[in-house]
Structures are given as structure tokens and as C-alpha cells.
Amino acid sequence: MALIVQKYGGTSVGSVERINAVAQRVIRARREGHDVVVVVSAMSGETDRLIALAKTIADRPAPRELDVLLATGEQVTIALTAIALEKHGCPAVSYTGQQVRILTDSAHNKARIMKIDAAVLHRDLKAGKVVVVAGFQGVDERGNITTLGRGGSDTTAVALAAALKADECQIYTDVDGVYTSDPRVVPAAHRLDKVTFEEMLEMASLGAKVLQIRSVEFARKYNVRLRVLSSFKDGPGTLITSEEDSMEEPLISGVTTNKNEAKLTVLGVPDKPGIASRILGPIAAANIEVDMIVQNVGADGTTDFTFTVNRTDYDHALDILKKAAAEMKARAVEGDNKIAKLSVVGVGMRSHAGIASRMFETLAAENINIRMISTSEIKISVVVDEKYIELGARALHTAFGLDRAVD
Amino acid sequence: MALIVQKYGGTSVGSVERINAVAQRVIRARREGHDVVVVVSAMSGETDRLIALAKTIADRPAPRELDVLLATGEQVTIALTAIALEKHGCPAVSYTGQQVRILTDSAHNKARIMKIDAAVLHRDLKAGKVVVVAGFQGVDERGNITTLGRGGSDTTAVALAAALKADECQIYTDVDGVYTSDPRVVPAAHRLDKVTFEEMLEMASLGAKVLQIRSVEFARKYNVRLRVLSSFKDGPGTLITSEEDSMEEPLISGVTTNKNEAKLTVLGVPDKPGIASRILGPIAAANIEVDMIVQNVGADGTTDFTFTVNRTDYDHALDILKKAAAEMKARAVEGDNKIAKLSVVGVGMRSHAGIASRMFETLAAENINIRMISTSEIKISVVVDEKYIELGARALHTAFGLDRAVD
Numbered sequence: 001m002a003l004i005v006q007k008y009g010g011t012s013v014g015s016v017e018r019i020n021a022v023a024q025r026v027i028r029a030r031r032e033g034h035d036v037v038v039v040v041s042a043m044s045g046e047t048d049r050l051i052a053l054a055k056t057i058a059d060r061p062a063p064r065e066l067d068v069l070l071a072t073g074e075q076v077t078i079a080l081t082a083i084a085l086e087k088h089g090c091p092a093v094s095y096t097g098q099q100v101r102i103l104t105d106s107a108h109n110k111a112r113i114m115k116i117d118a119a120v121l122h123r124d125l126k127a128g129k130v131v132v133v134a135g136f137q138g139v140d141e142r143g144n145i146t147t148l149g150r151g152g153s154d155t156t157a158v159a160l161a162a163a164l165k166a167d168e169c170q171i172y173t174d175v176d177g178v179y180t181s182d183p184r185v186v187p188a189a190h191r192l193d194k195v196t197f198e199e200m201l202e203m204a205s206l207g208a209k210v211l212q213i214r215s216v217e218f219a220r221k222y223n224v225r226l227r228v229l230s231s232f233k234d235g236p237g238t239l240i241t242s243e244e245d246s247m248e249e250p251l252i253s254g255v256t257t258n259k260n261e262a263k264l265t266v267l268g269v270p271d272k273p274g275i276a277s278r279i280l281g282p283i284a285a286a287n288i289e290v291d292m293i294v295q296n297v298g299a300d301g302t303t304d305f306t307f308t309v310n311r312t313d314y315d316h317a318l319d320i321l322k323k324a325a326a327e328m329k330a331r332a333v334e335g336d337n338k339i340a341k342l343s344v345v346g347v348g349m350r351s352h353a354g355i356a357s358r359m360f361e362t363l364a365a366e367n368i369n370i371r372m373i374s375t376s377e378i379k380i381s382v383v384v385d386e387k388y389i390e391l392g393a394r395a396l397h398t399a400f401g402l403d404r405a406v407d
Numbered sequence: 408m409a410l411i412v413q414k415y416g417g418t419s420v421g422s423v424e425r426i427n428a429v430a431q432r433v434i435r436a437r438r439e440g441h442d443v444v445v446v447v448s449a450m451s452g453e454t455d456r457l458i459a460l461a462k463t464i465a466d467r468p469a470p471r472e473l474d475v476l477l478a479t480g481e482q483v484t485i486a487l488t489a490i491a492l493e494k495h496g497c498p499a500v501s502y503t504g505q506q507v508r509i510l511t512d513s514a515h516n517k518a519r520i521m522k523i524d525a526a527v528l529h530r531d532l533k534a535g536k537v538v539v540v541a542g543f544q545g546v547d548e549r550g551n552i553t554t555l556g557r558g559g560s561d562t563t564a565v566a567l568a569a570a571l572k573a574d575e576c577q578i579y580t581d582v583d584g585v586y587t588s589d590p591r592v593v594p595a596a597h598r599l600d601k602v603t604f605e606e607m608l609e610m611a612s613l614g615a616k617v618l619q620i621r622s623v624e625f626a627r628k629y630n631v632r633l634r635v636l637s638s639f640k641d642g643p644g645t646l647i648t649s650e651e652d653s654m655e656e657p658l659i660s661g662v663t664t665n666k667n668e669a670k671l672t673v674l675g676v677p678d679k680p681g682i683a684s685r686i687l688g689p690i691a692a693a694n695i696e697v698d699m700i701v702q703n704v705g706a707d708g709t710t711d712f713t714f715t716v717n718r719t720d721y722d723h724a725l726d727i728l729k730k731a732a733a734e735m736k737a738r739a740v741e742g743d744n745k746i747a748k749l750s751v752v753g754v755g756m757r758s759h760a761g762i763a764s765r766m767f768e769t770l771a772a773e774n775i776n777i778r779m780i781s782t783s784e785i786k787i788s789v790v791v792d793e794k795y796i797e798l799g800a801r802a803l804h805t806a807f808g809l810d811r812a813v814d
Contacts, residue, residue, distance in 0.1 A: 016463045050483070056423045057487060058494035065493065068501050069486035072479035076457070079476035080464060086472070087465035094475050098505065099550055143506055 001101065002167035003035045003125070007135065007157035010044035012173050012231035013077050023084035025172075026130055030090065035125045035273045037164065039135045039157040040081055042073025043243060063108035067137075067147045071096065074134035074153070082132045093131040095121075097137035097145070102156065104138035111146035112137055113155065116163035133160060142175035151212030154361050156216045169219065169226050170237075176230035177238035178203065178210055180402040181255040188403035192253060194239045197226075199253045202345045216240065230391045231368060251355065252400040257393050259340045261291065262314035263372065264307055264321055268331025271303040278328060279305055282320045288313040292341070292374040292381060295298060302331070308383065311337050327387035339371060340389040343381040344396055356380055362399040368392050409574035410442045410532070414542065414564035417451035418581050418802060419638035420484050429638065430491035432579075433537055437497065444571060446542045446564040447488055449480025470515035474544075474554045478503065481541035481560070489539045499537040502528075504544035504552070511545035511564065518545055518553035520562065523570035528722060540567060558619030565622045569629035576633050577644070579775045583637035584645035585610065585617055587809040588662040592800050592806065595810035599660060601646045604633075606660045609752045609786045623647065658762065659753035659807040664800050666747045666793060668698065669721035670779065671714060671728055675738025678710040685735060686712055689727045690779045695720040699748070699781045699788060709738070715790065718744055746778060747796040750788040751803055763787055769806040775799050 006026065013019050022038070029036050050069050054061040078094035085092035097104075100121065104111035116249075121131050135153025138146050148155055154171060161169035178200065181189040195203075197220035204213045210228055219226045220238065229237030269275050276295065283290060293307045309317045314337045325333045342363075349355040359380055363370060368391065372383035385394055397403060413433065420426050429445070436443050457476050461468040468476075485501035492499035504511075507528065511518035531538050542560025545553050555562055561578055568576035584606065588596040602610075604627035611620045626633045626647065629759055636644030676682050683702065690697060700714045716724045721744045732740045749770075756762040766787055770777060775798065781789035791799055804810060 016460065020464065053483075054487065054490055057427065061490040062493040062499075065486045065489040065499075065501055068489070068503070069483060072482045075479045075482070076460075076476060079472045079479075080461065082472040082475070083461055083468040084464050086469040091471075092469075094472055096552075097550075098473070145503075145506075295431075315799050353591065 001033045001035065003037070003164060004029060004165045005037045005039060005157050005161040005169045006061050006163065006172060007039040007153060007170065008041065008172045008231055008308070009153065009174075010041045010046070012172050013040050013081065014044035016080070018231075019077070019080050019084050022081060022172075023088055024091070025231070026085060027088055027335050029091050030130065036130050037121060037125070037160060037166070038081060038130060038132045039153060039160060040074060040077040040132065041135050041153040042070075046073040046076070062110040064144060067108050067145050067351065070147050071134070071137045074136055078132045084312055085130055090130055091128055092132055093124050094134075096134045097156070097284055098139040098143075100133055101137035102159070104140055104148070106140040106142070106144065106146065108144075108146055110149040111140070113138060113148070113159045116159055118160075118163040121160075121164060150295045151215070154212040154215035155218055158218045158222075158224050158226065161224045162218070169224050171226065171228050171290045172214075172231035173210060173228060174230065174232065175210060175228070176200045176233060176235045177228050178240070178254075180253065180271070181397050182257060184314050185257055185390050186255065186397045188394070188397055190402070190404040191235075192238050193236065194241060195253055196211075196347050197242060198347055198378055199241060199345050202343070202376065203254055203256055211240075252346040252402065253348075254346050255393050255396045255400070255402065256343045256345060257340060259386060259389060260311050261308045261339055261341050261383070262311045262317075262337035263335065263339050264309065264314075264317055265334040266305045266321060266325050266328075266330045266332075267334060268302040269305055269325075269328055271301055275305065275328070279321070279324055279395055280307070282324050283307075283309070283317055286316060286320055288317050288320075292372060292383065294372055294374060308339075308341070308372075336371075338386045340386045341383055342389060342392045342396065343379055344400060345379045347378050349380070350377055356400060359396060362395050363392055366391055366395050368395075408440045408442065410444070410574045411436060412444045412446060412564050412568040412571065412573045413637055414446040414560060414577065415448065415579045415738070416560065416581075417448040417453070418489065419644050420447050421451035421794045423487070424489050425594060425638075426484070426491050429579075430495055430497070432638070433492060434495055434497050435535065443535060443537050444528060444532070444567060444573070444786065445488060445539045446560060446567060447481060447484040447539065448542050448560040449477075450484055452478040461565065468545040471551060473496055474515050474552050474760065478541070478544045478552045478555050485539045485541045492537055492539070497537055498535055499539055500531050501539040501541075503541045504563070505546040505550075509541055509566070510546035511547055511555070513547040513549070515551075515553055517556040518547070520545060520555070520566045521546065523566055524751050525567075525570040526565075528571060558622070561622035562625055562682060564786065565625045565629075565631050568814045569625070570632045573691075574632065576631050578622075578633065578635050578810060579638035580617060580635060581637065581639065582617060582635075583642045584635050585647070587660065588800055588804050589664060592664055592797050593662065593769050593804045595801070595804055597809070597811040600643065600646050601648060602660055603754050604647060605754055605785055606648060606752050607647045609750070609783065610661055610663055610772075618647075658755040659809065660755075661752050662800050662803045662807070662809065663750045663752060664747060664796050666796060667718050668715045668746055668748050668790070669718045669724075669744035670742065670746050670790060671721075671724055672741045673707040673712045673732050673739075674733075674741060676712055676732075676735055678708055682710070682712065682735070686728070686731055687714070689731050690714075690716070690724055693723060693727055695724050695727075699779060699790065700778055701781060705711060715746075715748070715779075743778075745793045746790050747793045748788050748790055749796060749803070750786055750805060752786045754785050756787070757784055765806060766803060769802050770799055773798055775802075
């Protein structure tokens with residue numbers, strides 16, 4: 001008998017019918033002999049509805065009060081889920097973040113979990129009950145309701161699994177696992193049985209939006225066995241686990257694509273210390289997130305500095321950069337918002353030379369020009385013209401042996 | 408400077424526009440130098456929507472979980488109200504019943520308030536904030552969310568006023584006060600400036616649905632100065648106060664009507680001890696509420712027993728009564744669901760003889776036959792044929808000098 005934390009997102013609890021389906025799935029796990037803690041999000045669309053309601057009153061609603069408002073979304077779902085479980089004869093009890101006590105800091109709208117009291121939940125489990133916990137929310141030291149920010153329910157589930165020392169944390173979503181690439185881009189993409197935390201982190205940050213990135217960090221830190229599954233069809237899903245568990249490591253686990261990118265370059269900046277911060281300082285001050293950063297050494301004591309931002313921030317970033325460049329007497333500012341990022345990810349590349357060169361050769365063979373390169377220990381990303389992204393992804397997927405075996 | 412508790416019902420916070428209007432009204436009270444605690448209900452329709460949602464899952468939702476669900480209704484309103492106040496530059500802080508700590512017993516869906524911690528609220532008021540509290544909800548000793556049942560927000564407001572030792576508890580509704588009679592029935596009806604708790608209790612139970620009856624009892628017990636006002640138009644409203652405050656007591660304060668009644672009679676029951684309980688026991692067991700009860704002594708060792716119930720319970724009550732009558736060997740069972748109740752209420756009648764006779768004379772002069780009579784210290788109720796109810800109410804309103812003075 002195992003203790004399992006099951007997390008169901010907004011789509012999985014988006015209607016009364018789906019909540020009933022969740023109840024059936026929980027009851028099945030119980031019949032298999034497991035103790036179950038269920039973490040649920042707000043019904044799909046509900047959080048957006050509540051935010052819109054607040055914004056009709058104030059453009060920038062008081063953050064403390066916005067949290068009080070948003071927390072009702074999951075509170076509705078925990079009650080309905082518990083009602084569904086009890087109707088089917090399964091004893092259940094619901095808890096808000098405040099009731100569990102999921103203690104967070106006081107950063108409203110983006111709070112971080114500090115501590116979870118698991119005693120009450122253990123007592124309920126021992127009494128044969130399914131415990132239904134509201135995701136996304138907690139309470140600070142002074143009793144104020146807080147929320148964890150978008151995707152926070154995944155983090156709640158993992159944090160609960162860690163606090164309860166659960167055997168597995170199952171994240172139910174609308175996909176049936178983690179894929180080697182986006183199946184809409186690469187038709188030959190296939191589901192991975194296993195992926196390491198490190199690979200999942202790189203994939204998540206590269207645009208494979210299966211799991212919220214903070215929850216993966218949390219799972220790695222507390223060594224929580226994490227599994228991504230579909231709430232709509234049965235299957236083993238993908239197990240996300242620490243590296244040691246993976247006996248046979250594939251070279252590359254996946255190819256990811258991200259079209260939501262734009263590139264900005266400052267040309268001919270005096271190559272002196274402090275340049276990077278003078279360029280990126282005003283960008284950060286405007287709350288624009290920077291993704292890749294590349295600096296090339298130039299010939300005449302100047303350098304070229306390039307970085308990428310979310311495409312929606314492109315115009316804003318370009319304006320800021322032009323002012324900064326003028327102050328620094330840079331030669332010119334260039335930008336391109338028709339680019340995309342293509343990456344290969346895999347812990348296997350650490351110990352294998354030649355991954356980068358095989359990647360570049362493959363792209364060259366397709367006549368795809370590389371505009372920018374950035375690497376980490378287990379990832380290589382290149383920026384290419386947007387129009388080549390699908391072609392490049394498919395070529396790399398094949399080149400690294402990821403294509404699904406023909407049945 | 409006074410401390411005022413203002414309570415706004417579902418209609419008064421039924422939309423974003425109305426919540427903004429509530430904020431304006433609160434801010435006006437603050438400008439007049441008062442400290443304000445605001446108690447709000449769920450937005451109109453929201454509680455019914457949530458109940459319907461639960462019932463699509465289970466016919467009889469688990470009571471504990473239904474409370475978790477329903478409590479979200481007021482939680483939405485407190486957040487939106489606080490957001491509206493802060494947008495207008497008025498510092499505000501919202502509290503759920505659990506956060507205040509409004510301690511109740513554990514009777515889910517109909518809990519009773521046991522204790523309120525006012526310390527936190529006093530601290531916020533001292534810091535210059537408006538405190539916005541969710542009505543209708545509380546928390547039990549073990550931290551379970553509870554609700555007080557329909558109309559519970561009035562009780563929350565009065566209980567808070569008592570705990571805070573507020574100078575006045577203002578209940579904002581869609582009427583501008585308590586009237587001498589229902590203006591739709593008696594056009595000459597006028598607003599009362601003052602009414603005693605006792606009269607208000609009689610009026611509330613007789614169908615003048617301005618205030619929830621438990622809240623009036625609470626106000627009387629803790630001597631809370633209670634005022635009913637309109638949230639849509641300005642005016643002094645009606646002050647509900649203890650008897651001593653009323654210097655000049657009118658004979659009669661109001662004439663009330665209630666058409667939601669049906670009458671049942673058991674004829675020729677053996678006049679022995681225990682008869683009443685043998686008749687009413689099965690009725691109570693079926694959760695049917697009984698209003699008036701009258702028993703007449705008969706001639707031949709038998710008695711006639713008559714009582715009234717809500718008209719919606721008439722058929723059910725008649726079925727039960729026929730069975731009970733057969734067992735008791737009663738002569739017959741009669742029923743009438745085309746009756747109505749007409750009452751005059753006033754603490755003045757205690758010290759004045761002749762109220763009853765003037766009432767009966769007035770009805771006789773209009774050829775209205777009295778079918779049943781019941782009296783309390785400050786009330787006389789008669790049952791008449793439904794068709795006479797408007798005529799009777801207007802005649803009594805005039806006879807007791809309640810008609811509005813012609814301007």
C-alpha cells in the first residue's frame with residue numbers, strides 16, 4: 001500500500017462531469033489499496049473570471065484582497081470534489097490552504113511555501129478518508145490568505161508529497177506524458193517513459209509547458225517521485241526522477257521549440273566592465289525577462305551584445321535599448337522578432353562529445369542558418385529564423401534517433 | 408465619533424456597480440468621522456448558484472463540504488468590497504469568518520455563533536482601516552468552516568456590533584425601513600421612525616421579512632442599537648430599540664398580513680392529556696412547521712384541535728393528519744388552504760384594554776368572518792378567508808390611526 005498525491009488541473013475539474021470522473025479515478029486508486037491525497041486547481045476559466053471581476057473595480061486590485069478573491073476558486077473545487085467522493089461512498093474531507101496550514105511568506109500573488117503541517121492529514125488518512133486539498137493557496141504567519149501564482153497547484157502537490165513523504169506525486173493534465181518534442185511540430189515525437197529532473201527543468205523552461213518549473217525544482221530538492229499522466233486516458237505517463245534511477249541514459253531526451261522569442265543586439269559597444277549591466281539594467285527595471293544572452297568579442301576594442309526576450313516585450317525592449325545605446329555611444333541597435341529557439345536536451349550529452357557538432361551539421365544539411373548559440377550542461381539552444389523551426393525540429397528529432405519506431 | 412457596523416445584503420452588493428456604491432457610502436460615513444465595520448452577503452444569486460452546482464453532483468451534498476462551498480460566496484464579496492474601498496483611497500482589510508474568528512458550534516448549514524474575537528478588528532480600526540467581514544459564516548472549534556443558514560449575515564452583523572460594542576448596527580436592505588403595513592396591501596402604510604425589539608420580532612415572524620428573526624433576538628439580548636435603512640436611497644430608516652427608549656408609545660405599531668397559511672382541524676378528538684402531542688408529533692417528525700395552534704373545549708368530552716402550517720406543506724400535513732385522526736378515532740379532519748392571517752402588533756396594547764374588541768368590531772363592520780384567533784402579549788392574530796385579507800388590513804390600519812397624515 002502506497003501513499004499517493006494526485007493533482008488535477010483546471011481542465012481536469014472543469015465541469016461537474018469531470019469532477020465526477022476525478023472522483024472515480026481517486027476511488028480506483030483506493031480500491032488498489034492506496035491512500036490518496038487529492039490536490040485540485042480552480043475549475044478552468046474561474047481564476048480568469050475572478051481576475052476580470054476585480055479589474056472591473058480597480059486596474060490594480062490590492063494584492064492582499066486579490067488573493068482572498070482568487071482563493072475562492074480552489075475552495076469551490078475542493079468542496080465539489082469531496083461532495084462527489086462522499087456521494088460515491090468514499091469518506092472525504094476538504095481543506096483550504098489555510099486549514100491544512102500551508103504556511104507561505106507574505107508575497108501576495110506570488111507567495112512561496114515555507115512549511116506544511118502534515119499531522120492533520122495523516123490523521124485523516126489513518127481514519128480512512130481521502131483528503132482533498134486546495135492547490136495554489138496558503139496562509140502567511142499573520143493569517144492572511146496568499147496565493148502562489150500561476151501554476152502554483154503543481155507546487156502545492158509536490159510540497160504536500162514531500163511533507164507527507166508520499167510514495168509518488170501524480171500530476172494529471174490534458175497530455176499523457178512528456179514527449180520527445182511537440183507532436184504538433186514533430187509528428188514522429190513519442191512519449192518518454194522516464195526523464196530526469198534536470199532534463200524536465202530545461203524542457204519546461206524551453207516551452208514544454210507540462211509542469212510548472214517551480215514544482216520540478218521542489219521535487220528535485222526533496223527527491224519526490226513525480227509522474228505526469230493524462231486525466232482523460234489511461235496510461236503509465238512519464239516518470240520524472242533523479243538521475244541515478246535512470247539505468248540506461250539516452251543521449252538526447254527531447255527537441256524543444258519556442259516561437260515566443262525576439263532578439264535584440266547592441267553593436268559596437270566599448271568592451272569595458274559593467275557593459276552588460278548597463279545594457280540589461282534598464283531592461284530588468286522595466287520587468288522584461290531576458291532569456292538567452294550572448295556576447296561576442298569584437299576586433300577594435302568594441303563588442304556586440306545580443307539577448308532574447310518574450311516577443312510581446314520586443315517593442316518595449318527596443319525603445320529602452322535605443323536610449324541605453326545612445327548613452328553608451330554604441331554603434332547601432334538591431335532587432336528581429338521573426339526568430340525562434342530550437343533546443344536539444346539530454347543529460348547524456350554531458351559525457352558525449354560531438355552532440356553540438358551533430359546538431360550544427362544537421363541544421364546545415366537543411367540549409368538552416370544559425371543566428372545565435374547558447375549552451376548549458378545538458379542543453380544546446382540555437383536561434384534560427386522562425387520559418388525554419390518546424391523543419392529544424394524534425395531534422396534534429398530524426399538525427400538524434402528520437403523518431404517513434406514504426407509499429 | 409462613533410463605531411458603526413454596516414451590513415449590506417445580496418441585492419446591495421449584487422453587481423460591481425453596487426459594490427462601488429457601497430464603498431462610496433462607507434467612505435461617506437468615514438468622512439463624517441465614524442469608524443466602520445462592513446458586513447457583506449454573497450452577491451445576489453450566488454448562494455443559489457453554488458447550491459445548484461452541488462446538487463448536480465449529489466442530491467444531499469455532505470453538509471461540511473456544502474459549507475466550504477457556500478462560504479466562497481461572501482469571500483468573493485469581501486475581497487471585491489475591500490478592493491473598491493482601497494481604489495478610492497480608503498484603507499481596508501477583509502476577513503472571512505474563519506479569519507476574524509467567528510466561533511460557532513459544529514451544526515453545519517445552520518451553525519450558531521458562540522464567540523467573536525474582536526481584538527484584531529479593534530487593532531485595524533485603530534490603524535484607520537475599514538474592516539470588511541464576510542457575513543453568514545464562521546468556524547468551529549476544530550477549524551471546520553460553518554455557515555449560519557439563510558439570512559445569517561444579519562446575525563453576523565449584530566453579533567459583531569455586540570462584540571465590538573458598536574454604537575449602532577445598520578442593516579441596509581432594498582426597503583427604507585419598517586412600515587406600519589405592507590404598502591402593496593395597504594397604500595396608506597407609512598415608515599416607522601422607531602419600533603421596539605418585541606414588535607419587530609412579532610412582525611418578522613408574521614411575515615414582514617425585513618430582518619432575519621435571529622438577528623433581532625440577538626440585538627435584544629445584547630442591547631444592540633439596530634437600524635434598518637435602504638442602500639438605494641437616503642433616509643433615517645427605522646430604529647429598532649429597547650422599550651425604555653420609546654418615550655411615547657403608540658398603541659399599535661403595525662398591521663401585518665400573511666397569505667402563506669393553511670388551516671387544519673381535527674374534529675371530535677377525545678379530550679384527554681397527550682392529545683396535542685399525538686396530533687402534532689407526526690407533523691413535527693415530517694419537518695413541517697406549525698404556526699398558530701388553537702384548541703376548543705367541546706361539549707361531549709371531545710375537543711376540536713386546529714393549527715396552521717405553511718401553505719406548501721398543506722397536502723403533506725393533511726395526509727399525515729388523516730392517519731393520526733383514524734388512530735385516535737377522531738370524528739373528522741377538515742382543512743382549508745384559502746385562508747390568511749391578519750395581525751395587529753404593538754407593545755402599547757399591553758396596558759390598553761379594548762384593542763381586541765376594536766379589532767373584532769372593525770372586521771365585523773366590514774362583514775369579515777373570523778375563523779380563528781390567537782393572541783400574545785403584544786399581538787393579536789386572526790385567520791380570515793384569503794379574499795378578505797386586503798380589505799381587513801386597510802380597515803385595521805385606519806381604525807388604529809396608522810394611516811399616513813395627508814401632507
